[in-house]
Amino acid sequence: MKKKGFSLLEVLISTLILSIAFGGIIASFSYARAYVLRANRRLVAANLARRVFDSLTPHVRQDEWDDAANPLNPAYADKTFSETFDDGIHNVTYTVEDDPLGYRKVTVTVDYEDL
Numbered sequence: 001m002k003k004k005g006f007s008l009l010e011v012l013i014s015t016l017i018l019s020i021a022f023g024g025i026i027a028s029f030s031y032a033r034a035y036v037l038r039a040n041r042r043l044v045a046a047n048l049a050r051r052v053f054d055s056l057t058p059h060v061r062q063d064e065w066d067d068a069a070n071p072l073n074p075a076y077a078d079k080t081f082s083e084t085f086d087d088g089i090h091n092v093t094y095t096v097e098d099d100p101l102g103y104r105k106v107t108v109t110v111d112y113e114d115l
Contacts, residue, residue, distance in 0.1 A: 038114060041089065045110040048092050052108045056094075072096055072104055089113050 006014075059072045068075060074096045091111040096104050 041112050041114065045090055045112050048090055049108040049110050052092060052094055053106070056106065072106065074098055074104070 056071055059070050064070050067073065070076060076096070089112050092108065093111075094106060094108045096106050099105055
């Protein structure tokens with residue numbers, strides 16, 4: 001007499017194989033989610049740095065170059081970017097250094113908590 005159906009051992013092995021496969025799929029989704037969050041924070045940091053440069057662009061003028069109120073003057077007191085980002089993760093500052101050739105080097109630093 002021929003048996004129809006599956007034995008208990010076959011069911012257990014197939015369940016084990018399926019659980020390993022689904023575990024790998026779920027793990028890949030969690031890694032992808034962490035990657036997307038990390039990429040989003042980097043994108044926000046890049047946009048904040050661009051926003052700082054855009055706010056400093058109107059001050060690049062020859063007649064205002066040595067004005068004490070010019071944010072591109074190295075003696076300017078406040079080097080923190082006045083606009084705060086609403087997530088509380090990003091901290092934006094910039095520095096201005098004199099160059100020997102008469103240029104000014106502006107460095108924007110965006111600190112954020114990486115995942």
